[in-house]
Amino acid sequence: MIVAGIDIGSRAAKAVIMKDSAVIAATIGDTGPESVKTSYMTINSAMEGTGLSLDDIDYVVATGYGRVLVPFARENISEISCHARGINWYYPSVRTILDMGGQDCKAIRCDAEGHIADFVMNDKCAGGTGRFLEMIADVLGTQLSEIGDLALQSKNAIPFNTICAVFAKTEAIAYLRQGVTRSDILAGLNEAIATRCLNLLKKVSIEKEFTITGGIAKNRGMVAKIAERVGLEPLLAEDPQIIGALGAALFAQERYLGKETRKEAKIQYGYNDGTGDYFITIDLGKCDGCGKCVSACPASVFEVVHEDGREPKAGVAETARKRLSILCPGYRLCSSNHEINCRSVCQHGAISLTW
Numbered sequence: 001m002i003v004a005g006i007d008i009g010s011r012a013a014k015a016v017i018m019k020d021s022a023v024i025a026a027t028i029g030d031t032g033p034e035s036v037k038t039s040y041m042t043i044n045s046a047m048e049g050t051g052l053s054l055d056d057i058d059y060v061v062a063t064g065y066g067r068v069l070v071p072f073a074r075e076n077i078s079e080i081s082c083h084a085r086g087i088n089w090y091y092p093s094v095r096t097i098l099d100m101g102g103q104d105c106k107a108i109r110c111d112a113e114g115h116i117a118d119f120v121m122n123d124k125c126a127g128g129t130g131r132f133l134e135m136i137a138d139v140l141g142t143q144l145s146e147i148g149d150l151a152l153q154s155k156n157a158i159p160f161n162t163i164c165a166v167f168a169k170t171e172a173i174a175y176l177r178q179g180v181t182r183s184d185i186l187a188g189l190n191e192a193i194a195t196r197c198l199n200l201l202k203k204v205s206i207e208k209e210f211t212i213t214g215g216i217a218k219n220r221g222m223v224a225k226i227a228e229r230v231g232l233e234p235l236l237a238e239d240p241q242i243i244g245a246l247g248a249a250l251f252a253q254e255r256y257l258g259k260e261t262r263k264e265a266k267i268q269y270g271y272n273d274g275t276g277d278y279f280i281t282i283d284l285g286k287c288d289g290c291g292k293c294v295s296a297c298p299a300s301v302f303e304v305v306h307e308d309g310r311e312p313k314a315g316v317a318e319t320a321r322k323r324l325s326i327l328c329p330g331y332r333l334c335s336s337n338h339e340i341n342c343r344s345v346c347q348h349g350a351i352s353l354t355w
């Protein structure tokens, strides 16, 4: 059994391939402007040297910001669930996760099986995200990979009034002009970010065993400040950046082996049109495979698939996935032109369409 998890994040794309429950390959690359292209490049890079082709992989689960745009994924699952599942594989004792990604920051509480108990997300402000640190590295004229160690050299962290990206940049430039060292500026920023992380973590309650996942967990200066603020040393995975992809691979393994879980799953397909994310969600637990959505959709978006002796279930047809933004204009527009549509004919309420 060979499965894969692919995590298309806002800044980095990651993939993990597992064979018979062991990780055999992993990769991290940049997320390009086109998620579909990025997803192929990422999985191809992970397969390099393994002798595998995409056809050899039995089940792929996608996660992350661009998860709905991975054409070869059989399913997509939120990054919150995948991070919890991935870290549970490393450290089953972990109950609190701080996921510091490229564009948002999440505090997650999970149970002993890696299921979500609670989570809170900060996606309104860039402070404490990869994007924010890239901007700061740029202002300070240093490499992103160097800022963690640079901050650790600080003797006198400068207090920052804000970590709002715009104001923090102005403050950092002002300090630089006053001759403050880059390490003191970075340490001050890390302190402000760590305080914000602590407040986020408090919302889900901090349990003793905690971890940090995401690319920022590789920043030693930031991790040290968070550990100091939280008062606990985080348990860090070997590579905290691939935890989401690892969780997706573990879900893929579970889906491939177990039919029950899949029946309860919800599958999402969608696109981003610049104004927001549009999702067509199919609740497989409710879908009986009647096929009414297939004949009702004027754009031939759906198909009903009979897989490996499993119950027939609806899904967005392979051929429609890449063109979904052209085919499906959203429920409101569709229902104003077509009295009969996917949602009106689905007697079990298995389809939801959301922006």
Ligand code: SF4
Pocket (backbone or CB within 6 Å): 282, 286, 287, 288, 289, 290, 291, 292, 293, 294, 304, 313, 314, 345, 346, 347, 348, 349, 350, 351
């Ligand atoms: S109409 Fe509803 S129940 Fe029937 S196949 Fe489509 S999603 Fe499933």
Ligand code: SF4
Pocket (backbone or CB within 6 Å): 280, 296, 297, 298, 299, 300, 301, 327, 328, 329, 330, 331, 334, 335, 341, 342, 343, 353
């Ligand atoms: S909203 Fe309309 S176009 Fe979109 S999937 Fe449903 S029936 Fe098809």
